[in-house]
Amino acid sequence: xxxxxIRGKVAVAGVGETTYYKRGQSPDAEFLLGLKAIVAxxxxxxxxxxxxxxxxxxxxxxxxxxxxxxxxxxxxMNLSNxxxxxxxxxxAGVLQNGAAAIAAxxxxxxxxxxxxxxxxxxxxxxxxxxxxxxxxxxxxSPYGLMSPAQMFAMKVVRFMHEHGIKQEALRALSMxxxxxxxxxPRAVMNGKPLTEEKYDNSRWIVEPFHLFDCCxxxxxxxxxxxxxxxxxxxxxxxxxxxxxxxxxxxxxxAAPVHNSGDYPSSNFSTVAPHLYRQAxxxxxxxxxxxxxxxxxxxxxxxxxxxxxxxxxxxxxxxxLDNLIAQGGKLPLNTSGGNLAxxxxxxxxxxxxAIRQLRGQSTNQVKDAKIALAAAGPMVSPVxxxxxxxxxxx
Amino acid sequence: MANYLxxxxxxxxxxxxxxxxxxxxxxxxxxxxxxxxSNCNKHQWGPEWxxxxxxxxxxxxxxxxxxxxxxSYERVWHPVHPALKDQGAYVVVLVELPDADNxxxxxxxxxxxxxxxxxxAEVEAVFExxxxxxxxxxxxxxxLV
Numbered sequence: 001x002x003x004x005x006i007r008g009k010v011a012v013a014g015v016g017e018t019t020y021y022k023r024g025q026s027p028d029a030e031f032l033l034g035l036k037a038i039v040a041x042x043x044x045x046x047x048x049x050x051x052x053x054x055x056x057x058x059x060x061x062x063x064x065x066x067x068x069x070x071x072x073x074x075x076x077m078n079l080s081n082x083x084x085x086x087x088x089x090x091x092a093g094v095l096q097n098g099a100a101a102i103a104a105x106x107x108x109x110x111x112x113x114x115x116x117x118x119x120x121x122x123x124x125x126x127x128x129x130x131x132x133x134x135x136x137x138x139x140x141s142p143y144g145l146m147s148p149a150q151m152f153a154m155k156v157v158r159f160m161h162e163h164g165i166k167q168e169a170l171r172a173l174s175m176x177x178x179x180x181x182x183x184x185p186r187a188v189m190n191g192k193p194l195t196e197e198k199y200d201n202s203r204w205i206v207e208p209f210h211l212f213d214c215c216x217x218x219x220x221x222x223x224x225x226x227x228x229x230x231x232x233x234x235x236x237x238x239x240x241x242x243x244x245x246x247x248x249x250x251x252x253x254a255a256p257v258h259n260s261g262d263y264p265s266s267n268f269s270t271v272a273p274h275l276y277r278q279a280x281x282x283x284x285x286x287x288x289x290x291x292x293x294x295x296x297x298x299x300x301x302x303x304x305x306x307x308x309x310x311x312x313x314x315x316x317x318x319x320l321d322n323l324i325a326q327g328g329k330l331p332l333n334t335s336g337g338n339l340a341x342x343x344x345x346x347x348x349x350x351x352x353a354i355r356q357l358r359g360q361s362t363n364q365v366k367d368a369k370i371a372l373a374a375a376g377p378m379v380s381p382v383x384x385x386x387x388x389x390x391x392x393x
Numbered sequence: 394m395a396n397y398l399x400x401x402x403x404x405x406x407x408x409x410x411x412x413x414x415x416x417x418x419x420x421x422x423x424x425x426x427x428x429x430x431s432n433c434n435k436h437q438w439g440p441e442w443x444x445x446x447x448x449x450x451x452x453x454x455x456x457x458x459x460x461x462x463x464x465s466y467e468r469v470w471h472p473v474h475p476a477l478k479d480q481g482a483y484v485v486v487l488v489e490l491p492d493a494d495n496x497x498x499x500x501x502x503x504x505x506x507x508x509x510x511x512x513x514a515e516v517e518a519v520f521e522x523x524x525x526x527x528x529x530x531x532x533x534x535x536x537l538v
Contacts, residue, residue: 126474127403127473127477128403132404132528133403134405134406135408136439137403138407139405139439139498141403142403142532143398143501144402144469144474144480144483145485145499146474150467150469150473154465154467154485157466157512158464158487161512203470203471204468204470205471206469206470206471207468255445256439256440257438257439257497257499258497259437259496263464263465263497
């Protein structure tokens with residue numbers, strides 16, 4: 001294999017999360033949430049925060065690496081990096097960037113982080129309340145197409161139309177996340193199980209998305225600490241190695257006014273082949289998947305575009321029994337994910353993939369060795385990482 | 394004709410760089426005017442400074458046929474803007490224009506918002522004037538043929 005692959009060169013040393021809150025309910029300021037998650041990731045790894053020398057974030061995070069470095073007393077900062085793209089499309093790309101910097105020798109201890117306090121800074125899921133609107137949104141907002149759910153629903157409608165996929169497939173994806181959240185004390189929806197009846201009776205947000213097809217909005221922070229594979233061997237936790245990492249999107253994916261080349265798409269069809277080539281595995285080798293649920297329809301297309309299911313088999317494959325950690329064919333979103341654990345712009349899903357390989361999940365998949373974690377379907381760029389245990393190197 | 398959605402949503406305004414002015418001038422005159430490359434003759438929408446097919450900067454604006462085909466749609470129920478609080482369901486359609494290289498436009502389907510929406514059906518443009526305010530504008534809506 002070419003020396004230009006990231007495979008096995010970088011490992012996750014530590015993960016950290018704050019308490020996860022409903023949106024607007026964090027008692028802590030956003031910057032404090034970020035600090036707490038970073039310090040927790042360092043504690044988990046057994047590395048002093050002062051040893052961090054690289055910072056990577058995404059989704060236009062507001063917490064500047066220079067301020068973090070000063071606050072933490074970081075000795076030297078050798079990397080400050082922002083992954084382009086709003087929303088959570090960068091939740092894996094942020095780790096890809098950090099890993100690349102370590103492999104290139106730019107930095108040794110890189111923290112990838114995201115902090116969100118919507119009470120302090122305002123929320124998502126609303127249309128712009130301004131008198132005039134310009135640019136691309138002038139061609140959509142006056143028609144009542146304004147929110148993320150509305151921006152993506154037409155892609156999913158077209159995809160389901162082309163492949164004859166039924167609403168029950170989306171329901172199974174939602175129920176898998178809620179099922180797993182019931183065993184996860186960190187999950188915001190812990191203690192709030194979802195039934196088929198409850199899903200079917202829930203209000204439409206925008207067809208084909210019921211309320212339970214849409215992610216939550218939350219306050220909190222998450223952080224992941226990356227080091228070289230050599231360094232990871234001597235740390236507190238069992239390392240999870242990066243086997244492959246890719247971000248991007250296909251032909252004119254962000255073309256204005258819904259004119260993308262491959263419209264009914266999660267935007268992973270060009271990204272996934274790079275991932276599998278680097279990781280030197282096939283989709284059949286994936287033991288557990290964490291797929292970013294902004295909306296369930298995006299999960300469906302992401303799994304198909306990663307080769308985890310064929311479109312013509314979707315109605316049979318997307319059933320709850322196939323998706324749960326307790327004996328499912330392909331356990332999915334085993335923390336509860338963005339629907340039912342926390343919407344930390346998908347960084348929580350990356351952490352859950354790592355936990356599965358350490359054997360620390362609250363919905364542990366037996367002998368999980370390879371985990372896939374994808375971020376941000378339907379936006380551009382999207383990103384994915386495949387993690388493996390030492391056995392897979 | 395009553396407007397499809399209530400007043401109070403953000404009004405469209407031309408871009409500060411004037412890139413899309415010919416489109417908005419066209420709709421005011423009840424014409425559908427979009428970009429066409431003078432080099433390769435391909436249409437493109439939305440507007441951009443360069444042709445995405447041949448990378449020519451020599452783009453012109455041209456009137457295209459006011460007919461299309463429903464490519465996708467969504468039925469919206471949850472109001473995400475105060476102006477839509479009492480609206481109930483409404484339908485947004487994505488319409489492709491077969492006479493203009495299948496570029497797509499977003500609009501509303503002027504029909505019972507709870508009726509089935511036939512993907513692939515032929516539609517024609519309906520111009521919805523908004524003459525009030527200090528910057529009058531016209532939206533392009535669609536109805537089944």
